[in-house]
Amino acid sequence: MKIFTTILLCLLIITTGCSGEKEEKKEVTTSSQASSEKANAKSEKDSKKEENNTEPSSESQSAIFKDLPIVPTNTIELVNQSPGLYADQEILVDEIEKDYLPLMKKVPVLNENATEEDYDKYFRYIYSLVATDFADPQDLIKKWEFSKFGNENMExxxxxxxxxxxxxxxxxxxxxxxxxxxxxxxxxxxxxxxxxxxxxxxxxxxxxxxxxxxxxxxxxxxxxxxxxxxxxxxxxxxxxxxxxxxxxxxxxxxxxxxxxxxxxxxxxxxxxxxxxxxxxxxxxxxxxxxxxxxxxxxxxxxxxxxxxxxxxxxxxxxxxxxxxxxxxxxxxxxxxxxxxxxxxxxxxxxxxxxxxxxxxxxxxxxxxxLRDADAQRVDNSFDILGFSNDWNSKSLRQRLNISYSIDMLREEGKITFDQRDELRKRNYELEDLAEQSIDEIRDDLHDLNLKKIEDLRKQINDKYNTNTQ
The missing domain is CATH 3.40.50.410 (von Willebrand factor, type A domain)
Structure with a gap:
């Protein structure tokens, strides 16, 4: 009987030990699986985060900001600016936005301590895409000359x-x-x-x-x-x-x-x-x-x-x-x-x-x-009105497109709210320049309309000749 009790006790110890070992092993396994799942979830989250905020390499960043046009600072530069790839298009229209948005996504995150040079670089990038095609007053003057076709006094x-x-x-x-x-x-x-x-x-x-x-x-x-x-x-x-x-x-x-x-x-x-x-x-x-x-x-x-x-x-x-x-x-x-x-x-x-x-x-x-000269002046006045309206329309579209682009950069996490406001200031300055320029050009055109047609070419060329830049 004593022997039987001793055997039973040993079996109980062995069974308990095995059970404990299994519980410990199960606990370790569960802990390991939890850690693995947690790691996988973190990895997936990081992967998605990287996917949404992929930063261009230094080489691609350099390409993005390479050979950007200078933003105009006067009327001559504004008249002669090259139109951007999306000039005068409404970039928020669905079929255009789907091509335009990726251009904003590939822009690197603006440094927290951005310098004036950094802001200028980002603004010039946007400007290079949506700069409008402002009409050249020289072209309008040539059309006036053309309309006077036939005058025996034409030079x-x-x-x-x-x-x-x-x-x-x-x-x-x-x-x-x-x-x-x-x-x-x-x-x-x-x-x-x-x-x-x-x-x-x-x-x-x-x-x-x-x-x-x-x-x-x-x-x-x-x-x-x-x-x-x-x-x-x-x-x-x-x-x-x-x-x-x-x-x-x-x-x-x-x-x-x-x-x-x-x-x-x-x-x-x-x-x-x-x-x-x-x-x-x-x-x-x-x-x-x-x-x-x-x-x-x-x-x-x-x-x-x-x-x-x-x-x-x-x-x-x-x-x-x-x-x-x-x-x-x-x-x-x-x-x-x-x-x-x-x-x-x-x-x-x-x-x-x-x-x-x-x-x-x-x-x-x-x-x-022969056509009456006064009638020609009236026609020229309508030309000036059309020129001015077209200029203002293009200026508005350019301002809105730049503004939308800045907002896109903010939504994509490329810039902060403060940085957005800083870029907006540059947009307001460019709009002010466009308004001042059309006022100046319109006044000049009205003055020139009152002068003899043979004097128009020389005066407009002297003021807006691209060779003077």
Missing amino acids: DPRLQFKENYNIEIILDSSGSMAKVAQGGKTQMELAKEAVKEFLANAPEEANVSLRVYGHKGTGSDADKEKSCSSIEQVYKLKPYNQEEFNKALDQFQPSGWTPVAGALESSKASFEGLDAKKNTNLIYLVSDGIETCDGDPVEVAESFAGSNVSPIINVIGFNVDAEAQKQLQQVAESANGIYTTVSNGEQLKTEFQRAQEVLENWESWKNDA
Whole structure:
């Protein structure tokens, strides 16, 4: 019995020991699992945090703030500022914001002890994206001169009417003209509408021509040679026949590359023999992009304008980006013509209406009935009002876009509330400059409108000439 009791006691001790070992092992295991789960949760949380607040590497930070434009500090710089990638667009519109917001997300967090230089850098980054495209008063003055076309006292002989009036429209038909721009219509459709409306009332005695480029092939590299050589005068220089002209205009669609230089070369060849002594020669080039066929349109335009044909080459940039705008401006300037940027069909029609008025003036000149100068001054006053309204509209859009961008940086945790207010101050200063500048320009334009047209070019160039910067 004593032996049995001793065995039973041993078994009880062993069982209790094993049970305790199991409980201890279970406790250790549970503790280990809890620690692991906690670590995993922390890791996942940190991962998400990193995902939402990913900081660019020092190399990518450097790229973000590389070659940023200087924010304007005076009227000349404001007039000549390059438009940003999102110029005059409403960046809070859903389809635009989805592309714009990532540009704010990749900005590094602004240092807590940010310097003035740091604030300037961040503001310049925003400005580089949404800077607007302010109109140049020099372009308006050139249009006034153009409206006085035919005056025998004009210093530029090209602006004196001759016995024959020849006008050619060179129309870009590259693939990008298929872009939908307004009311569900493509840029090409809007351009064709404007051209038709322009020539609908052309004088019977005037000769018109239509040249098109980039209308064959595709935008692929394989089709480059074919497309770049596709330059065609689809309506030969002759009196306007509406049915025949419209048939020529409607036969092509946007397709390939952009041989601007080649188109001007082709035009120059077809105008040979139309000496400026007896011919008023006017070229209208409508393009939505930069030369892509390896030509030099600026050099060709300068050569064309310097020939005995002496045409006035006016250029209309249709929804162009900053790079294309710069080149097309140079094309117009090299030929002493007018450059205009338009963003919709109505603006394009307005530019052609100005040319239509000149055609009507030429017809009146042939009948010895010159336009009254006072009426011209009234028209110029409306031009000034339109210039001012457009400036103020662009200034407002620029201010709002900068403000929205600053708020985005705050929401993304890139800046603090105090830093947001500091950046806002710079936005207010830029808006004040825009208001002061348009007041100054508007007063100057009204003063110039009262002076003789031949004095306008010199005075406006002296004040706003980009070479004085």
